[in-house]
Amino acid sequence: MLKMQKELVSNNISYSLLKAIDDSGPQALINKINITNSGIDFGKQLDDFISLTKEEFNTKYLIVNNTIEDDLFKLAQIVLRDVTINNAKLQFNDAKTINTLNAIAKNADLFKRIKLDESRIKKFNTNEFFEFLKFLELNLDKSFITPEEYSKLIDARASLFNHKSTKKYFNCGDDCEEIYQLEINFKYKNRNVKTILDKIIINHNDETIEPLDLKSGSVDSYEFMKSFFNYKYYLQGGLYVKAIEEWIKTSELAHYKILPFKFIFLPTYNLNNPKTFIFTNKWYEASWKGFTTNSGYKYRGIDELIDILIWHIENQVFNETKEFYENEEIELDDSFIKIN
Numbered sequence: 001m002l003k004m005q006k007e008l009v010s011n012n013i014s015y016s017l018l019k020a021i022d023d024s025g026p027q028a029l030i031n032k033i034n035i036t037n038s039g040i041d042f043g044k045q046l047d048d049f050i051s052l053t054k055e056e057f058n059t060k061y062l063i064v065n066n067t068i069e070d071d072l073f074k075l076a077q078i079v080l081r082d083v084t085i086n087n088a089k090l091q092f093n094d095a096k097t098i099n100t101l102n103a104i105a106k107n108a109d110l111f112k113r114i115k116l117d118e119s120r121i122k123k124f125n126t127n128e129f130f131e132f133l134k135f136l137e138l139n140l141d142k143s144f145i146t147p148e149e150y151s152k153l154i155d156a157r158a159s160l161f162n163h164k165s166t167k168k169y170f171n172c173g174d175d176c177e178e179i180y181q182l183e184i185n186f187k188y189k190n191r192n193v194k195t196i197l198d199k200i201i202i203n204h205n206d207e208t209i210e211p212l213d214l215k216s217g218s219v220d221s222y223e224f225m226k227s228f229f230n231y232k233y234y235l236q237g238g239l240y241v242k243a244i245e246e247w248i249k250t251s252e253l254a255h256y257k258i259l260p261f262k263f264i265f266l267p268t269y270n271l272n273n274p275k276t277f278i279f280t281n282k283w284y285e286a287s288w289k290g291f292t293t294n295s296g297y298k299y300r301g302i303d304e305l306i307d308i309l310i311w312h313i314e315n316q317v318f319n320e321t322k323e324f325y326e327n328e329e330i331e332l333d334d335s336f337i338k339i340n
Contacts, residue, residue, distance in 0.1 A: 012194040015236040051180030062142040177202040186246035195243040210259040221275035237279040238287025
């Protein structure tokens, strides 16, 4: 019996897809996992603020000098992102519009202190809000940031460019060539692998290549290892080092030495304390082979996760793991119990 081909989230292997499979199982191959959050948004904005020219940044982003409160701004952004809602031609004082916006506000947990629908509706059912919505609609090709967010980007850039732990990676001088947002695609196990490196520094005098990835988050620098495990950055580091190795094979840089991959971490609430973390050779090996911590917890490596991905795609099985699919009976795990 023929199996109907499922539409995949992506035909390319990537860090985000491997992480999703490891976190959520094979369903991540057909159900897109939404990982968008404010921390990731800021990280992307900062990447662009550093790598783009001022003109390029202003083409991509609109600094909204609004006096409207934050929750109304968030409501407007939700409306504009949702094509179905946006096509409904929302109108001021229209009953259907009011019900739609009220439902959105409640689902998004906006105006938390307001419990009554009538009071919440008074917040957005104003000429000012609908005029603001029209203004944003004229700039749908851009991403919106507030003056406060823009000011934070300026401070973040200044910190990275001047802090003793990070400044050398942003002021490398005339001897270096800097490449931002370098996309490298390569084949592995007959599958396409897609990577985008935040930055590489090529020193033609020393004949070295130094790959970097800029991270930001709500924890302080000394807690970066928590994020490293939570977001499985070891998978990203392993893939990106492999990408550089593949990239230089067919270039005039083939004899250059690849320096250790580095994560540059910037705490979003403490911009004055960035720190550089070195992805060691041992971590590179562990990222591909998998590893076990001192507490006995096992982490799957890139090779195993790619094999899992390939098996599920080839067999078109997405609702259960390979182990469950191939075995009618599963022995209960008893490795963690101790009999009295």
